Amino acid sequence: MTGANNPTRLTGWLRQETANIPLLYRLNIHRRLALSFIFVIVVMLVGIGVLLWQLHLIRAQVERLNGVNEELIEVLHVHTGLLSVYERLGVLARSEDSARLLKESVTLRAGLLDDAKRTLGVFNHLPPEVKVDQTVLPTLESIERTLPSHLDAIKALAASGEWEAVRIRIERQVQPLESLSSELVKDVAREVEQQRAQAALNISRAERRIFLAVTITGFVTLLMAAGLGVAITRSITEPLGRLVEGSRALARGEFRHQVPVIGQDELAQLGQVFNATAGRLENLYETLRNREETLRQSEERLRTTIDTIPTLAWVTGPDGSVEIENKRLRAYHGLPEPPKGEERGWGWTAAVHPDDRKELEDHWRARLVSGEPGESEARLRRFDGEYRWFLFRGSPLRDERGNILKWYGTNTDIHDRKLAEDDLRRSRAYLAEAQKLSRTGSFGWSIPDGELFWSDETFRITGIGADTEPSLERILQQTHPEDRAMVRQTLEHAFHNGTDFDFEHRLVMADGSVKYVHVVGGATAESSGKRELVGAVMDVTAAKLALQEIQQLKEQLFKENLVLREEVDKVSMFEEIVGTSPALQAVIARVSKVAPTDSAILITGETGTGKELIARAIHKRSRRSARAFVSVNCGAISAGLVESELFGHVKGAFTGAIANRDGRFKVADGGTILLDEVGDLPPETQVKLLRVLQEHEFEPIGCNKTVKVDVRLIAATNRNLEEDVRAGKFRSDLLYRLNVFPIHVPPLRERREDVPLLVAFLLQTFSQKLGKSVTQVRQDTMRRLMEYSWPGNVRELQNILERAVILSTNNVLVLDREFTLGVDDARAPVATEALWPVTSGASSAASASLRDAERRHIESALAATNWVIEGDKGAARNLDIHPNTLRSRMKKLDIHRPCGEAADGESAYRVKPPS
Numbered sequence: 001m002t003g004a005n006n007p008t009r010l011t012g013w014l015r016q017e018t019a020n021i022p023l024l025y026r027l028n029i030h031r032r033l034a035l036s037f038i039f040v041i042v043v044m045l046v047g048i049g050v051l052l053w054q055l056h057l058i059r060a061q062v063e064r065l066n067g068v069n070e071e072l073i074e075v076l077h078v079h080t081g082l083l084s085v086y087e088r089l090g091v092l093a094r095s096e097d098s099a100r101l102l103k104e105s106v107t108l109r110a111g112l113l114d115d116a117k118r119t120l121g122v123f124n125h126l127p128p129e130v131k132v133d134q135t136v137l138p139t140l141e142s143i144e145r146t147l148p149s150h151l152d153a154i155k156a157l158a159a160s161g162e163w164e165a166v167r168i169r170i171e172r173q174v175q176p177l178e179s180l181s182s183e184l185v186k187d188v189a190r191e192v193e194q195q196r197a198q199a200a201l202n203i204s205r206a207e208r209r210i211f212l213a214v215t216i217t218g219f220v221t222l223l224m225a226a227g228l229g230v231a232i233t234r235s236i237t238e239p240l241g242r243l244v245e246g247s248r249a250l251a252r253g254e255f256r257h258q259v260p261v262i263g264q265d266e267l268a269q270l271g272q273v274f275n276a277t278a279g280r281l282e283n284l285y286e287t288l289r290n291r292e293e294t295l296r297q298s299e300e301r302l303r304t305t306i307d308t309i310p311t312l313a314w315v316t317g318p319d320g321s322v323e324i325e326n327k328r329l330r331a332y333h334g335l336p337e338p339p340k341g342e343e344r345g346w347g348w349t350a351a352v353h354p355d356d357r358k359e360l361e362d363h364w365r366a367r368l369v370s371g372e373p374g375e376s377e378a379r380l381r382r383f384d385g386e387y388r389w390f391l392f393r394g395s396p397l398r399d400e401r402g403n404i405l406k407w408y409g410t411n412t413d414i415h416d417r418k419l420a421e422d423d424l425r426r427s428r429a430y431l432a433e434a435q436k437l438s439r440t441g442s443f444g445w446s447i448p449d450g451e452l453f454w455s456d457e458t459f460r461i462t463g464i465g466a467d468t469e470p471s472l473e474r475i476l477q478q479t480h481p482e483d484r485a486m487v488r489q490t491l492e493h494a495f496h497n498g499t500d501f502d503f504e505h506r507l508v509m510a511d512g513s514v515k516y517v518h519v520v521g522g523a524t525a526e527s528s529g530k531r532e533l534v535g536a537v538m539d540v541t542a543a544k545l546a547l548q549e550i551q552q553l554k555e556q557l558f559k560e561n562l563v564l565r566e567e568v569d570k571v572s573m574f575e576e577i578v579g580t581s582p583a584l585q586a587v588i589a590r591v592s593k594v595a596p597t598d599s600a601i602l603i604t605g606e607t608g609t610g611k612e613l614i615a616r617a618i619h620k621r622s623r624r625s626a627r628a629f630v631s632v633n634c635g636a637i638s639a640g641l642v643e644s645e646l647f648g649h650v651k652g653a654f655t656g657a658i659a660n661r662d663g664r665f666k667v668a669d670g671g672t673i674l675l676d677e678v679g680d681l682p683p684e685t686q687v688k689l690l691r692v693l694q695e696h697e698f699e700p701i702g703c704n705k706t707v708k709v710d711v712r713l714i715a716a717t718n719r720n721l722e723e724d725v726r727a728g729k730f731r732s733d734l735l736y737r738l739n740v741f742p743i744h745v746p747p748l749r750e751r752r753e754d755v756p757l758l759v760a761f762l763l764q765t766f767s768q769k770l771g772k773s774v775t776q777v778r779q780d781t782m783r784r785l786m787e788y789s790w791p792g793n794v795r796e797l798q799n800i801l802e803r804a805v806i807l808s809t810n811n812v813l814v815l816d817r818e819f820t821l822g823v824d825d826a827r828a829p830v831a832t833e834a835l836w837p838v839t840s841g842a843s844s845a846a847s848a849s850l851r852d853a854e855r856r857h858i859e860s861a862l863a864a865t866n867w868v869i870e871g872d873k874g875a876a877r878n879l880d881i882h883p884n885t886l887r888s889r890m891k892k893l894d895i896h897r898p899c900g901e902a903a904d905g906e907s908a909y910r911v912k913p914p915s
Contacts, residue, residue, distance in 0.1 A: 029236060029266055036228040040221055047217025054206045054213065061199040061206075075188045078119050084108075089154065093167045098158045101166075105155050113148070239267035246274050255282035312390070312411035314348075318404045320368050321345040329411065334383025353379035353387050360392065371396055371404055377418075380411065388415040432456055439539035443470075447495060447523070447531040461517060461539050463509050480506035480514065498523035498531055504540065516544040557885075577613055578761045579754030583746040587614065594741045595621035600693065602738045603716040605745030608795030611716040612674060614745055619672040624712060627671030630664050635677035643685050644701055653702025663700065665692060669709045678715040678738065679724055686731045693737040713738070748790040748797065755786045755797070762798055763813065766805040774805050776812045784815075855893040858886070867897050 085108045092101040150169070157166045242259045249257035255278050261271040306313050307326045315324035322345065330336070333351055352360055356378035367374040373395040379387040394409035432455065435441055441458030445451075452470040459466045462478060472491060479487050483505035494501045500522035507515045521535020577588065594601060595618045603611045612631060619629045637645050644654075648663030664673060675681075681689065692698050693713060697706045715738045724730035748755070759777060767774050790796055800815070808814045861875040868874045869883050876883040889895075 029232075033232065036225075036232060039228065040225055043217060043221050043224060047213055047221075050213040050217070051210055054210045057206045058203050061202045065196060065199050069192065075119070075185050078115055089170050090167075093158075093163060093170055096163045098161070101158045102155055105151050108151070235265075236267065239265075239271060243267070243271060243274060246271075246278070250278060250281065255279070255285065312413075314409050314411070316394075316407040316409070318368075318406070320364060320407065322348055323406070332380075332382055351381045353381070355379075364392075364394065367394060368407075377414065388413060389418040390414060436460070441537040443521075443535055443537065445495065445533040445535075447498065447533065450495075458537050461515070461537055462507060463515075478507050478509075480508055482506075494521070494523070494533060498533075501535070514541075515539065516541045577610070577617060578757045579751060580757065581746075581751035581754045583751045584754060587743060587745060590741075590743050591618055592621070594618065594743075596623065597741075598622075598712050600712075600738055600740040601714045602721075602740075602742045603714065603745060604742065605716075605718060606747045606793055607718050608793035609745040609747055610794055611718075611745055612676060614743060615672070615674040615714045615716060618714060619712075622672065622712065624671050628668050629672050629674070630668040631674040631676060632664050633676045635680040639682040639685075642682065643688065646685065647688065647698050647700050649701035650703045653700075657702070663698075665698065665709050665711055666707060668711050670711075672712045672714060674714045674716060676716045677718070679717045679719040679721055679730060683731070686734050690731065690734045690737060693734075748793045752786050756782060758794065758797060759785060759801065762801045763805065766802050770802075770805055772805055772808065773811055774808050774813050778812065781813060781815060854889070855895060858889060858893065859895055862895070 088104065088108060089101075092104065154166055154169050157163075157169060239262070246257055246259040257278060258275050259271040261268050261275070303324060306315065306324060307328075309326065310328070312329040312332060313326045314322055314329060316322050325335075325348075346361075349357055349361055360376055360378040363374065363376045373393075375391060375393040377389060377391055380390045381387050391412040391414045392409065393412070394407050396404045397406045397408060398404055431442075435455060435457035439457070439461065441461050442455045443458050444453040452472070454462075454470045456466065458470075459468075462475065464470070464474065464478070468474065472488075476484055476488055486503070487505050490501050490503055493499065502520045504516060504518045507517055509515055516539075518538040518540045519535060520538075521533055523531055524534050525531050577584070579585075591614060601615075601618065603614055605611050615631070616629060619625060632646065634642060644657075644661070644663070646663050646665055648661050648666055649657050650660050651657055675689075688698060692709070692711075696710060697708050699706055721730050721735050721739075725732045725735055748758075759782065763774050763777070766772075785797075792799075801813075804813050804815050807816060858875070858879070861878050862869075865873055865875045865878065869876055869886055871877065874883070876886045879886060
């Protein structure tokens with residue numbers, strides 16, 4: 001009975017001891033549990049540590065026993081070896097076989113020494129717990145040290161045949177060693193017995209300590225676990241019981257019930273929350289009772305709101321019967337205010353158009369079954385009998401359980417939108433028909449999602465079925481292989497960058513035919529920010545075929561005029577250089593040869609012969625024609641400024657140099673520079689010019705930095721530079737550099753046959769400049785102009801003709817009467833017949849364009865055939881073109897037969913005005 005009450009008493013004691021522990025209520029529940037587990041684990045770890053310590057002691061004793069056993073075994077092994085040596089030597093001595101003794105003594109000696117060394121090694125590695133007898137090691141060392149000498153003496157005596165001495169030696173010296181080892185074995189055996197007894201005692205003590213440690217640790221662990229369990233359980237169950245009691249009080253409606261709160265743990269916090277919640281529930285209960293009345297008032301206000309909202313609104317019950325219709329809806333139908341509480345049910349469907357009624361009823365009945373919001377379109381009759389389109393929308397109101405309480409809905413007037421949609425459909429139909437007639441399709445490409453839209457005409461143009469999903473890859477499959485990369489690149493660039501595009505490409509149709517399409521489009525942005533590519537596809541196959549036919553005709557016309565153009569190029573290759581004389585043609589030939597090179601050129605000739613025109617012609621036909629042509633008149637610049645003009649200067653280089661200035665060579669970098677009157681350069685400038693020619697570099701005045709230039713140099717002069725070299729006025733090395741390719745421009749007196757061409761060109765120029773129309777030159781006037789020696793060359797001819805055009809009052813050239821033209825006596829008069837070709841050729845050769853050169857060539861051919869166009873001897877046969885083509889060109893170039901007489905009855909030249 002007493003034993004049965006012990007657990008109850010223990011439990012009661014634990015409850016009493018843990019009833020008022022404030023620390024438990026200050027800690028959170030998870031911390032209480034964690035500390036309990038930690039205490040239990042620490043106690044268990046202490047017990048385990050004690051057990052491990054005792055097990056370590058037992059292991060040390062076991063190692064000690066193993067050590068002493070090994071010590072005894074090794075000593076016995078040495079003793080056995082000595083005993084075996086002693087007995088074997090005795091046998092060999094009695095047999096008096098010296099050979100066997102000598103042979104086996106070596107083996108016995110080696111084996112005995114190995115046993116002694118192994119024994120010493122084992123003793124040195126014994127555990128520290130094993131106490132070795134102090135006499136063991138010296139005895140073993142003595143045996144190891146004396147035995148070899150004894151064996152050597154025995155072998156010596158056996159070799160000399162003194163067997164008696166051998167036997168005495170064995171008895172007196174070897175036998176004592178065996179006795180010594182026997183005593184050693186006895187001592188070690190006694191020591192081993194003592195060590196074994198001590199180890200057994202120690203092991204027995206350790207076993208008792210292990211038993212006590214296990215028992216105590218288990219009891220303490222169970223005691224602590226039980227105490228902590230009771231304490232923690234009580235600290236949790238008591239607050240929970242108070243919370244349960246509080247919950248029951250709330251269920252009974254006792255909102256003022258408060259739960260006692262002890263400590264600061266989670267349950268204490270839950271109790272505080274429970275108390276606060278109970279207070280709030282009391283307030284909410286009072287508020288709820290107050291709001292019931294407010295809800296009733298809100299329903300009245302809702303009805304008023306529905307009546308006043310600017311749309312047709314209604315409320316139905318869960319079965320779809322109408323409960324409320326606002327004033328606007330009743331006014332639309334022309335219905336009076338219904339009595340309070342009266343419902344219309346489904347009578348509202350009578351106002352729906354008969355064609356729409358069934359569809360609308362089916363739709364809303366399906367919504368009532370599914371409980372999902374819905375919308376539908378139908379025509380609703382107005383009070384005046386007119387039907388208008390409305391959008392019916394309804395949405396359910398549900399309670400907290402999901403049950404439908406009411407349906408709220410509106411009817412929105414969409415009549416105008418419906419009419420607009422009808423107009424839009426008609427517009428789309430018209431657009432589709434227009435696209436079909438114009439063979440133009442449209443497409444849209446949404447940039448965010450890549451969706452494509454094609455019109456019906458686009459499907460027809462591409463030959464792709466309307467049921468096929470349009471895509472970029474699909475159209476690329478039908479694109480001509482040569483155009484596929486271009487189409488992909490253009491469309492992808494427009495798609496990613498939103499840029500406009502305009503291109504043409506070919507489509508390979510299913511029957512193998514090729515269709516040409518023109519695609520144009522651009523990016524648009526909607527109000528929502530969505531971007532889209534919108535474009536059109538036009539079938540331009542017919543236009544392309546017509547264009548190809550035109551191109552073929554154009555190529556045919558080009559071939560017909562090819563010969564004509566080649567002849568024209570032969571006659572006039574150079575702009576503004578007028579003349580066909582052999583002397584001038586020789587100059588032009590040299591210009592044609594040297595122009596493509598970068599060689600230095602020296603142009604010589606009298607003043608007014610057109611040296612600068614030759615230089616410009618060289619530049620225009622060189623690879624530098626796209627760069628600058630700079631002309632410098634060296635004779636017009638003072639000697640002190642010519643170097644600055646050519647090479648430039650820096651600020652402050654001399655008086656008046658207020659800023660940096662690039663020279664003409666720097667300006668002409670990459671192009672051509674003409675040094676006119678190069679013989680007038682001062683000597684110091686000639687040295688610098690020589691460096692430019694040699695090194696293509698120079699230093700501006702006042703600057704120590706070298707400037708690199710790439711300039712083609714053309715020099716011109718009317719002086720004899722060789723005479724200047726001999727006179728010391730011009731450097732010979734500079735002349736050699738300049739005179740790489742000399743060109744001499746002949747004076748006008750050496751090419752008199754070019755005078756009519758020059759007269760025609762200059763008359764056209766001055767007539768256009770002065771606003772006159774001088775188109776005829778008398779025969780005698782032309783003869784006088786050709787017979788004159790022209791010391792001023794072409795420049796003098798320009799001045800005389802400009803003065804004559806000013807003085808002329810009609811279309812006939814009149815020379816100044818105060819100016820007398822001298823005749824070159826060294827030259828015979830020119831026959832009148834020599835002037836005849838100028839009649840037709842002057843006006844054509846004077847023109848600077850290919851059009852005028854073509855006119856000149858045609859007029860020459862016509863003059864040679866006496867203006868006969870057709871036939872074997874006609875101009876068309878000579879030009880190798882069709883007569884109709886020749887007539888067309890004559891009409892286009894305004895070519896007519898020359899006039900017969902001048903105003904005074906003399907023969908005259910008809911000079912064509914500039915084209």
